[in-house]
Amino acid sequence: MPGSVIVGPDAALDGAAAPETDGTIAKRAHYAPPWADLSIIGIAGSSGSGKSTLSQAIVNKLNLPWVVILSIDSFYKSLDPESSRAAFRNEYDFDSPDAIDFDTLVERLRDLKAGKRAEIPVYSFEKHARLDRTTDIYSPHVLILEGIFALYDPRVVELMDMKIFCEADADTCLSRRILRDQRDRGRDIEGIIKQWFTFVKPNFEKYVNPQAKVADIIVPRGVENHVAMSMVSQFIQQKLVEKSTHHRAALIRLEIGGNSEPLSDKVLVMKQTSQLRGMNTIIHDIDTSSEDFIFYFDRLTALLVEEALNNAPFVEADIPTPQNLTYAGLCFKGEVSAVIVLRGGAALEAGLHRVITDCKTGRVLIQSNIRTGEPELHYLVLPKDIAEHEAVLLLDAQMSSGGSALMAVQVLVDHGVRADRIVLVTYSAGRMGIHRLTKAFPEITVVVGNMVQDIEERWVERRYFGC
Amino acid sequence: MSDVKLAPTQCVGPIYRAESQKPTATVSTEVQFDALTILPQTPQLIALLSIIRNKETQRGDFIFYSNRIIRLLVEEGLNHLPTVEHTVTTPVGRPYDGLVFQGKICGVSIMRAGEAMEQGLRECCRSVRIGKILIQRDEETAQPKLFYDKLPEDIADRWVLLLDPMLATGGSAIMAVEVLKSRGVPEDRILFLNVLASPEGIRNFATRFPKLRVVTAFVDQGLDASNYIIPGLGDFGDRYYTR
Numbered sequence: 128m129p130g131s132v133i134v135g136p137d138a139a140l141d142g143a144a145a146p147e148t149d150g151t152i153a154k155r156a157h158y159a160p161p162w163a164d165l166s167i168i169g170i171a172g173s174s175g176s177g178k179s180t181l182s183q184a185i186v187n188k189l190n191l192p193w194v195v196i197l198s199i200d201s202f203y204k205s206l207d208p209e210s211s212r213a214a215f216r217n218e219y220d221f222d223s224p225d226a227i228d229f230d231t232l233v234e235r236l237r238d239l240k241a242g243k244r245a246e247i248p249v250y251s252f253e254k255h256a257r258l259d260r261t262t263d264i265y266s267p268h269v270l271i272l273e274g275i276f277a278l279y280d281p282r283v284v285e286l287m288d289m290k291i292f293c294e295a296d297a298d299t300c301l302s303r304r305i306l307r308d309q310r311d312r313g314r315d316i317e318g319i320i321k322q323w324f325t326f327v328k329p330n331f332e333k334y335v336n337p338q339a340k341v342a343d344i345i346v347p348r349g350v351e352n353h354v355a356m357s358m359v360s361q362f363i364q365q366k367l368v369e370k371s372t373h374h375r376a377a378l379i380r381l382e383i384g385g386n387s388e389p390l391s392d393k394v395l396v397m398k399q400t401s402q403l404r405g406m407n408t409i410i411h412d413i414d415t416s417s418e419d420f421i422f423y424f425d426r427l428t429a430l431l432v433e434e435a436l437n438n439a440p441f442v443e444a445d446i447p448t449p450q451n452l453t454y455a456g457l458c459f460k461g462e463v464s465a466v467i468v469l470r471g472g473a474a475l476e477a478g479l480h481r482v483i484t485d486c487k488t489g490r491v492l493i494q495s496n497i498r499t500g501e502p503e504l505h506y507l508v509l510p511k512d513i514a515e516h517e518a519v520l521l522l523d524a525q526m527s528s529g530g531s532a533l534m535a536v537q538v539l540v541d542h543g544v545r546a547d548r549i550v551l552v553t554y555s556a557g558r559m560g561i562h563r564l565t566k567a568f569p570e571i572t573v574v575v576g577n578m579v580q581d582i583e584e585r586w587v588e589r590r591y592f593g594c
Numbered sequence: 595m596s597d598v599k600l601a602p603t604q605c606v607g608p609i610y611r612a613e614s615q616k617p618t619a620t621v622s623t624e625v626q627f628d629a630l631t632i633l634p635q636t637p638q639l640i641a642l643l644s645i646i647r648n649k650e651t652q653r654g655d656f657i658f659y660s661n662r663i664i665r666l667l668v669e670e671g672l673n674h675l676p677t678v679e680h681t682v683t684t685p686v687g688r689p690y691d692g693l694v695f696q697g698k699i700c701g702v703s704i705m706r707a708g709e710a711m712e713q714g715l716r717e718c719c720r721s722v723r724i725g726k727i728l729i730q731r732d733e734e735t736a737q738p739k740l741f742y743d744k745l746p747e748d749i750a751d752r753w754v755l756l757l758d759p760m761l762a763t764g765g766s767a768i769m770a771v772e773v774l775k776s777r778g779v780p781e782d783r784i785l786f787l788n789v790l791a792s793p794e795g796i797r798n799f800a801t802r803f804p805k806l807r808v809v810t811a812f813v814d815q816g817l818d819a820s821n822y823i824i825p826g827l828g829d830f831g832d833r834y835y836t837r
């Protein structure tokens with residue numbers, strides 16, 4: 128009866144209900160990644176008042192991957208043929224709030240605020256249309272929304288943590304606009320000036336300027352205003368510290384019960400056979416040559432991956448043998464892919480590819496902050512169809528606090544991977560780390576090579592890569 | 595063989611899953627011998643066997659997937675070697691209470707199918723010495739006959755991993771063990787690694803050499819009139835080397 132195999136409940140498992148295992152209900156604890164509570168800063172102001180320059184300057188000053196700028200210009204409506212012709216004659220009013228698709232903007236901002244991935248439209252000023260492709264924003268901690276109407280829609284304003292209005296005198300604005308539109312948007316001077324007096328100026332009086340009333344700060348002279356700039360930077364830094372503190376507190380809260388509660392039955396520790404212990408002895412020995420270390424580590428991780436694959440779903444299959452008889456066997460239900468948690472997880476790749484030669488492999492770079500110890504997401508590339516894969520092996524060499532594993536699982540869940548399809552594979556882990564992880568995500572399976580003390584340095588990757 | 599339940603069917607999968615959530619498959623026939631180890635019947639192993647049993651499987655896949663099974667066999671086989679406790683210092687300074695293996699090993703493959711298992715052996719034991727034995731069926735007597743052997747000179751001092759993927763009647767394997775014994779290898783220092791066996795073959799072999807450890811991935815249902823294992827996987831050597 129192929130196809131009748133059920134692999135865990137079919138419903139999405141990110142709701143409040145935890146699955147039942149052996150009659151006991153696993154209690155889910157809440158984990159909030161630092162991007163779950165996004166702070167949004169709005170910067171509005173007349174065209175040419177220095178909004179984007181100010182935003183750029185702030186982001187450059189902070190120089191952190193989790194502070195991003197979103198321009199409202201991305202949300203210009205695609206024009207119908209008539210409006211498009213008007214636009215090419217410079218007779219379409221781009222400086223009216225009607226030109227902006229606020230509904231989509233609000234939707235995307237709400238997604239981001241909830242920690243989800245958001246697809247941002249790409250608008251072409253040359254074609255006056257949205258392009259087919261989109262760009263993704265995922266996991267910023269702070270987002271700067273800039274545009275002439277950043278503070279216009281009350282639904283957007285409601286989502287903001289700080290509202291800034293940039294002021295500049297009209298001459299400055301016009302001259303900046305001429306320079307910019309010629310250089311970046313392929314317009315000619317005549318068209319730019321025509322637009323200014325027909326649309327920009329009247330709209331400024333009517334729609335743009337009134338936004339100053341809802342602003343928290345009004346910044347004159349834009350980027351030259353160093354006091355304003357450092358105020359905003361300080362505010363963002365303070366927000367980042369708050370988020371980091373909350374994140375670390377959330378990680379610590381997950382420790383509750385770590386010493387008393389038994390580990391989930393979905394935590395599978397490799398059977399400590401004499402061969403495994405023998406390999407572990409060589410791997411652990413500080414005097415082992417790096418050649419031997421790599422050989423035995425690869426050999427062991429191939430076994431780990433074999434073990435992990437037992438948790439992928441299989442379906443029944445009748446196999447015709449060369450003797451023309453039938454064997455009642457099994458085959459994989461669907462695709463199995465892997466996600467490497469860098470850098471440690473890359474040490475398991477050789478073992479992975481011995482078992483699945485052409486395994487699709489995503490990569491996530493999560494580093495612990497040197498000062499605070501907080502795990503931080505730096506880089507992320509996942510297979511596009513990862514949400515459809517029947518099992519996703521998440522590979523890391525070691526798990527100590529469980530912080531980066533939690534974050535990596537959260538990333539997968541945010542990308543549509545069902546938690547019960549995730550199998551975390553790690554060479555070694557401490558009890559507390561596993562407890563934290565399975566407390567927040569009781570549906571995932573964990574395959575561990577060997578259990579060690581709670582906090583251990585990441586020495587395996589250092590040995591494997593030799594640095 | 596009235597004590598043996600042939601071709602049992604059961605649910606396979608991880609322990610945390612309810613029986614109703616696991617697929618069923620035919621698992622290894624259980625044969626009771628102290629010195630017999632059958633690999634755990636995991637869904638993964640069943641799926642690998644399903645691939646190599648399938649007559650539609652191409653040679654490249656046959657080689658890749660049979661190698662994966664062979665590696666699991668070697669890893670399990672090596673567990674039966676003697677060890678001593680050994681504590682080492684780890685790179686982070688804590689002690690690790692481990693163990694080291696004692697004694698030297700070598701592989702001996704029964705040509706030609708056994709040679710297909712050499713790669714899997716080398717992937718676990720890099721520079722292992724490998725001897726070879728050629729045994730073929732004598733056309734006149736229908737009995738296995740030794741044609742050739744080349745074995746490490748110090749084989750009597752080594753543990754021997756004897757390699758043959760198919761154990762049908764057990765004729766050649768028994769003869770190979772006799773060759774090893776004649777070179778001074780004690781029975782209990784031989785490990786026989788095998789992918790697919792018949793209950794008859796296992797019984798013949800294990801009755802003859804009760805102290806010799808046999809590690810197999812699967813004991814199949816039986817033999818057909820021409821002594822082929824059924825439902826089987828065909829001729830292993832042909833599928834690995836030439837077909």
